[in-house]
Amino acid sequence: MTTATNEYPTKAYGATAPDSGVGPMQITRRGLRHDDVLIEITHCGICHSDLHSARNDWGGTTYPIVPGHEIVGTVSAIGDSVTRHAVGDRVAIGCMVDSCLECSHCEADLEQYCKSGGMTGTYNGTDRRDGTQTFGGYSERIVCREEFVLRLPASLPSAEAAPLLCAGITSYSPLRTWKVGPGSKVAVAGLGGLGHMGVKLAAAMGAEVTVLSRSESKRDDAAKLGAHAFLNTEDKAAMKAARGTFDMVLNTIPVRHDVVPYLHLLRIDGVQVLVGLIGPMPEIHTGVLLGRKVLTGSGIGGLAETQEMLDFCAEKNILPEIEVIAMQDIAAAYDRMEASDIKYRFVIDMESLRAA
The missing domain is CATH 3.40.50.720 (NAD(P)-binding Rossmann-like Domain)
Known part of the structure; x- marks a missing residue:
């Protein structure tokens, strides 16, 4: 078991204002809690929600914001009590990174409809333990509570798997x-x-x-x-x-x-x-x-249903149609997405961010 406690300086792309566009920034990921998983992100899908949130089209955006909730990567460290995942596992995170896990909805595998303050969004949410803002997958790495990290079936390619986490x-x-x-x-x-x-x-x-x-x-x-x-x-x-x-x-x-x-x-x-x-x-x-x-x-599914979906897609060989882009091309991707000039989903190769 690998345990780490230090914070993690992390390259990211995000917005600082409704009209700022999405560009490079530095964020800090928290040190691992006992039930946390550290994931090095390899791919992140682009959702229309990312664009609307970055521009505050729906209201309620807190800046700075780092979008991205279709996340695929590899576990690089785990907290002391983590049992669901091991270093080296390919894993995924969708639109939520926490809930109370105790209310009747959470107990019914409907964490997305948590009755205790709602689910914690992967980005533009508030951490339930320390009150900090959550930052999403347009970044090198992410730290997440182990229950909200999903197992990625071996037959699903990482890039194609990313949009499955929302779309x-x-x-x-x-x-x-x-x-x-x-x-x-x-x-x-x-x-x-x-x-x-x-x-x-x-x-x-x-x-x-x-x-x-x-x-x-x-x-x-x-x-x-x-x-x-x-x-x-x-x-x-x-x-x-x-x-x-x-x-x-x-x-x-x-x-x-x-x-x-x-x-x-x-x-x-x-x-x-x-x-x-x-x-x-x-x-x-x-x-x-x-x-x-x-x-x-209908919103997204709960954790069990999302894992079921990933397994179903692996079994039936169902993959989204994607176009892989570099992180630096995000502005052009947003413009094309608004013009419906994509068949049918953009996915960011996060190596482009690390190499920048």
């Missing part, structure tokens, strides 16, 4: 919650980072998958990703013909939009799950819900 689990959790499987008819609205994972995962679960998009250019991509059908949402006749068809609409669209057309597509007791939109949505007439249509939202 993967955000799509996987509602599919599992609503028991998607053989015979299910699932529509995926939007074909970006979340949507392309939703297609792959739902198809691997045995569902009949249809991609919903207003862009005809997405038709070929949908088929390549494993979708069985494509429905152009601008085609009013086709949308009318598809009413009452689907068990689930997995809505990954990240911008404000009208959800009513997707509710019409649901059968009785069908569910539309919002996983992309954060913020106000247009007002809807409740009459559309009278056919026992369910409109709900």
Whole structure:
């Protein structure tokens, strides 16, 4: 067992103000507590949440901020009481690094909905023990409580595995919650980072998958990703013909939009799950819900479900489509992400940061 107690000076990239952009900075990782794991980060995915948080688009950002919650790396040291991980293990961290682990939600493996102050975010959160700010994966290394460090299956490549920690689990959790499987008819609205994972995962679960998009250019991509059908949402006749068809609409669209057309597509007791939109949505007439249509939202999964997702992706060989970039290219990546010029997820090779 390797134990370390000193703090760790760490190269990172972060923002110092809403308009500062993301650039080089130096941070300090805490010395290991008895239940901590030190991880040398090899790869970190880029999520739309990173961009919005860095720019304070949602409010509540505390500066400086170091984004990144799709983290893959190797254990380099462990605290005295750590039993789940060993030096040299390949591991992963998602969107949370702590919770109370004692409330009814945490005991039900729903740590992401912790009733005692909520989960502690991997970045822009507050450490539950010392009150310091949490910094994310745009950095050389990270220190994390052992329960929140996940095992990375050997068959998952590190770069491709990174987006699974947010895009993967955000799509996987509602599919599992609503028991998607053989015979299910699932529509995926939007074909970006979340949507392309939703297609792959739902198809691997045995569902009949249809991609919903207003862009005809997405038709070929949908088929390549494993979708069985494509429905152009601008085609009013086709949308009318598809009413009452689907068990689930997995809505990954990240911008404000009208959800009513997707509710019409649901059968009785069908569910539309919002996983992309954060913020106000247009007002809807409740009459559309009278056919026992369910409109709900879903966040990430808990620790057990996230590990299950990683194992499922390893078993089924489900990998996100990625483009690997250097840390120094983050500004260009953000611009391209805003322009939807990525198929379908950026991943940072952290060696570029170490070499800088």
